[in-house]
Amino acid sequence: MEKEKLIEIIDYTMLAPTASKDDLKQFCLGTITYGFRTVFVNPWYIPYAFTILSPHDIKVGAPIGFSLGGATTRVKVEETKAAIEDGASEIGSSTWGR
Template sequence: MKTDGLVDLIDYTLLSPTATRENIADFCKETIKYGFKTVFVNPYYVSYANEFLKDNDVKVGVPIGFSLGGATTKTKVAETVDAIKNGAREIDMLINLGALKSQEYSIVKYDIQEVVKASQGLITKVIIETALLTREEKMIACNLIMEAEADFVKTATGFNGGGATVDDVALLRATVGKNFGVKAAGGIKTYEDAVNIVKAGANRIGTSNGIKIITGNNSQGSFEQSY
């Protein structure tokens, strides 16, 4: 797979809790230089990143309920509405893991549905933290996400242990079928990692290692994370 094809699949991310405004500015400059189409920053920086990137056809995305997923549905909805007001054009929400583990599936589905509604037609991805779930729970989560009419299932935040694996991506793809989105995130650091993940079924990659992936250069930009 050519690196220019990978650029179109990468959600370039800077979600470090200590990222400064200067870091975000450098990150946005990297985004423009290397041609990434979508970036993800924490809610506080959405407006700033959007202003920086608005003339370069780059979408700014935002994590919701990050990074534990335990916020109430009302809080996640409010966070989504505020992010869109500030210029967010894609939404990555974290599933309610406690409710999923408690087999409170109607709560999990409702939580996703309400964020999807609040997203006003924007692409909505749902993070399930595959490293924390059993195989059965991963499959149940995928089905709830599809029923709630989100657009993607996503492997991980990269902040709660584990990350994207070829086996997990293959399982998610097999569960959701060929027409639903699968985003892999967490620990994707090299060109080879990215290609293997795409071959397993991912059609979007979330990573802070985007420059390294497409250039093969071990030097990295503003921040390097596992996300």
């Protein structure tokens, strides 16, 4: 598979709980440079990532129930709604242990 095709199907992620806003900015700029089509970030960074990436047609995704997936369905639904309101257009759900 060609590098360009591979980059188009990889979801690039920055989910480190210690990532700063500047780390996220550099991550987003790298996303633009390398041509990734979707990024996943922690929910509190969705609006910031969306602001940087949406002009470049790069989707922002949210991990729901991250990291262990132990939240109830009702909690995951509310988390999903909030992520979409904040700019996420891709949703990933953790279902560890189920």
